[in-house]
Amino acid sequence: MPIDYSDDASGTYRLEQRLELLVTLTGIPKESFMISRNISRDNNPYFVLILEETPERIKMVEDLIDKLDNPRENEYEPNY
16 A cells, blocks of 8 residues: 655655654554656656555554654644
């Protein structure tokens, strides 16, 4: 399942760094992740981070990615 992407020329490096953090935070083996080659349909780069895991673990990682992208949002304590 695609869980993250980068449309930057150095996208694979950026996704590798995010992958390492996700492995550390979740305990999901690195072998469960894959970074695509450039899959753009035009001249702009587009790389995808893919996770092969159970639906529950995929949801957990997607939620974590959302939290990493917006660390100051706290849905559990809205008045925080």
